[in-house]
Amino acid sequence: MKGKWHIVSNERIAEKIYRMTLRGETEGILPGQFVEIAVPGCYLRRPISVSDIADDLLTIIYKTIGEGTARMAQMKSGETLDILTGLGNGYNLAKAGKEVLLIGGGVGVPPLIYAAKQLRQAGKNVHVVIGFNTKSEVFGEECFTALGCQVSVCTMDGSYGVKGVVTDLLHKPAPFYYACGPLPMLKALLRTIGTNGQISMEERMGCGAGLCMGCTIETKDGFKRVCKEGPVFSADALKIEN
Amino acid sequence: MKVRLGDIELQNPVIPASGTCGFGQEMSEWFDLNCLGAIATKGTTRDARYGNALPRIAECPAGMLNAIGLQNPGVDEVIAIELPALRKLYRGPIIANVSGFSLEEYAYVSARIDQETDAAIIEVNISCPNVHNGGMAFGTSPEAAAAVTKAVKAVTRKPVYMKLSPNVTDIASIARACVDAGADGLCLINTMLGMRIDIRRRKPVLANTYGGYSGPGVFPVALRMVNQVSKACPGTPLIGCGGVSRAEDVIEMMMAGASAVEIGAANLQNPMACQQIIDELPGVMKELNITHLQDIIGVV
Structure with a gap:
């Protein structure tokens, strides 16, 4: 689902780690799924895992690792973000x-x-x-x-x-x-x-919606998109042992 | 909003570009595909391909680079599973994008797609490297582009649209060569070759080093090339592609000479982009006193 979310709070909780809580349509968002945030000034959305859902509040915890997350860290309560939610398969x-x-x-x-x-x-x-x-x-x-x-x-x-x-x-x-x-x-x-x-799993993504094939990994069950078939995979399907 | 691509009528000019909508399944989770003018499916090769190593995506200020490497399930699975599944979701014209690394592969895949009633148009990606000629892309020489056109035309009676590469010095000569070799239409432009460097790691961002640049940054270049080709190949239907992100861009691309327009990177930024552009088109047409989109094609 694509929607407009209102920032309720955005605070630093550890070194380079921020917690943002947003109000919006939370129905159907599952643990292990992620959201794609359109950050003003950045072309591609930023995929961030869902950290909590409580009533109509979504909490994300993110690390400032680049331009997009650095801009997110500067955002204040009252501002709005365009977010895609319910993405990927979460934990079973x-x-x-x-x-x-x-x-x-x-x-x-x-x-x-x-x-x-x-x-x-x-x-x-x-x-x-x-x-x-x-x-x-x-x-x-x-x-x-x-x-x-x-x-x-x-x-x-x-x-x-x-x-x-x-x-x-x-x-x-x-x-x-x-x-x-x-x-x-x-x-x-x-x-x-x-x-x-x-x-x-985590990979650099393009769309986050299974459209671009930007984040495909090879698993024991074949090629899988981290954003679509993942991000959660059965541990025995992954080819990451070595 | 109706437009024509040769004998095929589209209810509107908006088409999600190959490689940005898979085979429709994922995009249909965001909106009803039946609002689209047509849909261009993921580039299909003879065999299944994983594509390039990760990372395959790099962000740019006005767009993105991709080096997916034509990941696709191969023509057998496309015919057995993907096209029938898409037909269930979408009643309009399907543009099957065909890719290859040799003339034989283009001909083989096109001949297979020719048998599929679900495919209305064959769109041929000639930005692929020719494995028999030092890896030079087919789309970078008039002779090679014409050879692919002939090879595909020989095996199908479906309309054949050659998708041109912008990584050339004179796109009009390549367009002309394709039309002279029998192409029914042209689609342009494919992505522009680019790169990004991670300055902290002193390494390319893409595992493949280079990748195709798309998004609003290429729009003026695409517009110029569509305009040049429309002058060089009068009467040949063109699908304009490159950085189109909003209804105004569709109008601009059509004024430059395109009969229809493909939307690429915008879908990756917003999976509902095509639907939104279609919704916005009537308002923009009204504002610009356009009654029929057909009337503005190539007015500039």
């Missing part, structure tokens, strides 16, 4: 058992917050392991805690939580998992606890 939360594991790295953490919310509403025991480079980049811990999840945080330099990477905190046998994060983390994840889970 029905696959979770009573115990479920969420694994996130850096800016891969946001989609897991909305997933955690729905998993908790479904009465699951949610174990969260999230990793960051350093203390100043840490965010999201309190969101998971407030939802009643068991949360472990690690940082590469040990400045907050456990020193190390998320896979240092994982071991077999692991329950069904949902993950999102940088490629090295995903590879380590597959090596450490295997493929019993779902992973959200």
Whole structure:
């Protein structure tokens, strides 16, 4: 769906990390899906994962990595954005058992917050392991805690939580998992606890709507568009082991 | 808003360009395709192709670069699955875009598409490299462009529209060569070869290094080329393409000499772009005192 959204708040929550809440038509937006934001002054839209939905409010958490996200960070409440919503296939939360594991790295953490919310509403025991480079980049811990999840945080330099990477905190046998994060983390994840889970992938996109074939990856099930068949894939379908 | 491409009547001149609307399925999730003048399907080759390595997209101030590399499921699947599926969604004319890396491949794919009643027009992408001639694009020499035209015309009775590359010194001579070789119409322009560099990494943004530039930045160039070709090939129907983003651009492109207009990059910025442009056209026509779009074709 294409719609006009009103910015309710837009605040910095960690190093280069911002949280924006917008009001608009939220019906049918699922965990693991993403939105495409038309940023004034940029030709292509910016794909950002959905971090939370509450009534008519959409929350996104984004990192300023280029011109578009830098412009977004400057926007104020009251301004409006043209956004495409309901994009891609999200996490299939029905696959979770009573115990479920969420694994996130850096800016891969946001989609897991909305997933955690729905998993908790479904009465699951949610174990969260999230990793960051350093203390100043840490965010999201309190969101998971407030939802009643068991949360472990690690940082590469040990400045907050456990020193190390998320896979240092994982071991077999692991329950069904949902993950999102940088490629090295995903590879380590597959090596450490295997493929019993779902992973959200990230690629540079053109349209975000399956039209341009700009973000196609090769999977064990053939060529798949991250924006359309993804961004969430069954971990055993991905070809990212090496 | 009716226009004609040879013997084929379109209810309006707006056509989503090949490569920006797949085979219609995804675009139909945003609006009813039946409002379109026609639809140009994804470039189809003999075999299925993955295309180029990622990243395949780079943003520009007034558009974007793409180096998709003709990802498509191959002509067998296009005929067995994609065209029938599109026909269920769309009743209007389907323009089947054909690509190839040799004359034999163009002829083979075109001959297969010729058997499909669902395809009204064959649009031939000649911006592909010729694997038998050092990778030089067919569309960059009048002789090679004419050779592809003849090869396709020999295997089909459907109208054949050659889609011209702008990466040439004299587009009129290539257009002329295609028409002299039997082309029923021309579509122009394809994307302009460009590049972007990530100055922090000191590397090209695209894995393929170079890619095709499209979007509003190419509009004046496309307009000029359509105008030149309309003078060089009077009577040949032209589909204008390149940076068209709004109803006013459609009018401008038609005044330059186009009988219909393809919309490309705008679909990638806004999947509802074609529908919005069609909705805006009557208002712009009224403002400009245009009763029939047919009357403004090539007035400049």
